[in-house]
Amino acid sequence: MSKEKKTISFSISKLITLLILLVFLYFAYKYYQTNNFNDFVKSETNLYTSHFTRDNKTYKITSDEYNDAMFYKKVKVNKNQPYKVTCMVKTNQVEAKEEQSGVGAQISIEGTTERSVAISGTQEWQKIELIFNSKNREEVNIGFRLGGYLGKAKGEAWFSNFTIEEGIAEQDNNWKFACFIFKTTDVTINQKQIKLKVTQSDIMDITNTIRLFETSCYNLSDGKMTADCDIYEIDTPLSSLSYDSEFGYYVSAEDIENQIKDTIASNSYDHIFAIVRLGDEEHENDIQVNDWIGLGSMDYYGIGFSNIRLPNDSRSYIYKYNSRINTFPEEVFLHEFLHSLERNAQEYGYSRPELHDYEKYGYKNETLTGQKAWYTDYMNKNINMNGNQVGLPKEVFTLKPAKSSNFKYSYKMEEVFKEPQNIIDEIRGIMKNLVNNIELLTGGKN
Numbered sequence: 286m287s288k289e290k291k292t293i294s295f296s297i298s299k300l301i302t303l304l305i306l307l308v309f310l311y312f313a314y315k316y317y318q319t320n321n322f323n324d325f326v327k328s329e330t331n332l333y334t335s336h337f338t339r340d341n342k343t344y345k346i347t348s349d350e351y352n353d354a355m356f357y358k359k360v361k362v363n364k365n366q367p368y369k370v371t372c373m374v375k376t377n378q379v380e381a382k383e384e385q386s387g388v389g390a391q392i393s394i395e396g397t398t399e400r401s402v403a404i405s406g407t408q409e410w411q412k413i414e415l416i417f418n419s420k421n422r423e424e425v426n427i428g429f430r431l432g433g434y435l436g437k438a439k440g441e442a443w444f445s446n447f448t449i450e451e452g453i454a455e456q457d458n459n460w461k462f463a464c465f466i467f468k469t470t471d472v473t474i475n476q477k478q479i480k481l482k483v484t485q486s487d488i489m490d491i492t493n494t495i496r497l498f499e500t501s502c503y504n505l506s507d508g509k510m511t512a513d514c515d516i517y518e519i520d521t522p523l524s525s526l527s528y529d530s531e532f533g534y535y536v537s538a539e540d541i542e543n544q545i546k547d548t549i550a551s552n553s554y555d556h557i558f559a560i561v562r563l564g565d566e567e568h569e570n571d572i573q574v575n576d577w578i579g580l581g582s583m584d585y586y587g588i589g590f591s592n593i594r595l596p597n598d599s600r601s602y603i604y605k606y607n608s609r610i611n612t613f614p615e616e617v618f619l620h621e622f623l624h625s626l627e628r629n630a631q632e633y634g635y636s637r638p639e640l641h642d643y644e645k646y647g648y649k650n651e652t653l654t655g656q657k658a659w660y661t662d663y664m665n666k667n668i669n670m671n672g673n674q675v676g677l678p679k680e681v682f683t684l685k686p687a688k689s690s691n692f693k694y695s696y697k698m699e700e701v702f703k704e705p706q707n708i709i710d711e712i713r714g715i716m717k718n719l720v721n722n723i724e725l726l727t728g729g730k731n
């Protein structure tokens with residue numbers, strides 16, 4: 286009798302333990318399903334501010350306060366190849382902290398300015414893409430982000446259907462340029478409305494200068510590249526400017542995205558010039574410009590982007606050919622384009638002199654031709670430095686930006702963003718994450 290009772294009570298306690306364990310496992314699994322981000326690493330500017338949750342294959346970032354939050358995955362890439370990353374994204378009340386078109390729900394490469402379009406407001410599911418060139422890199426952290434390199438955002442963003450493919454880079458040296466002339470500038474600076482116009486004679490001068498630029502690219506590079514420029518006159522006013530403490534006001538790619546995006550999307554351009562007026566005789570100093578006539582080294586989704594500023598003084602000869610005053614009016618265009626090649630050469634791992642260092646190498650700014658001799662030797666790697674020839678490597682003329690046309694025949698890297706297919710995959714994922722996290726905590730990855 287007593288023996289039998291003991292057996293029963295033992296079984297009940299065993300059953301209760303089992304039940305507790307099952308309940309615990311159930312909640313642990315639920316918690317895991319919501320909070321596990323598979324191979325993704327979560328990252329925030331303001332730590333522990335945003336919420337990262339997952340519902341099956343949909344990943345969500347919620348930021349009640351302004352933050353820059355993303356989850357990213359380290360992806361192995363081949364050098365010098367174009368890549369395209371896509372995902373579906375949905376947003377609810379996404380709002381950038383400062384009015385800034387590069388901030389919102391987006392795909393981006395962690396630690397760089399490379400990104401897709403940024404979605405804000407409340408928008409249904411839509412597909413977005415990031416196109417980039419790996420250049421000198423063998424791995425990149427591909428992130429799905431609410432915020433941006435340029436600022437913070439709040440709201441809710443859902444991401445799903447991640448894909449990545451490797452395209453085929455163009456090998457030719459024929460560069461296509463898009464030259465946008467903004468016919469009117471209409472901005473409010475320090476509560477003052479400033480309206481400026483580009484005249485027909487400005488447009489004639491710029492058009493002639495662009496034709497000279499095409500010829501000079503070929504001639505000065507000794508045939509290492511060709512330049513083919515399309516000119517667009519934009520009627521929609523330039524209504525937004527960016528400010529930088531060093532340069533003053535200038536036009537960032539974000540300022541004119543709406544006016545140029547359709548043209549860029551439907552063509553295969555390798556470089557973009559934005560030609561603008563930021564002052565005239567009446568508005569000499571209303572828009573602060575710190576002594577620049579061109580600005581370069583910028584990019585529009587990976588495509589080189591430069592500003593060309595028309596002079597305030599209508600009598601200026603800067604973009605006019607004149608045999609006694611200026612025989613090299615295309616200089617500013619060439620200079621700004623070379624800034625993009627200079628940056629590109631560096632990003633592909635080549636060493637080259639700084640474009641501004643002409644005096645260091647014994648070159649002068651000549652009255653009629655400016656720094657033409659310097660640019661010629663710069664483009665042909667013909668600058669003498671202690672018996673060595675330095676300058677741009679000839680390869681740089683074929684290293685053009687990644688663009689949609691590179692993906693006609695592409696390789697889909699299906700393994701990269703593959704969701705776990707079964708419980709074994711999931712457990713493998715958890716173990717991998719644990720190892721990653723431990724490495725992060727101990728600094729093993731740096």
Ligand SMILES: [Zn+2]
Nearest residue numbers: 620624640641
């Ligand atoms: Zn410069």
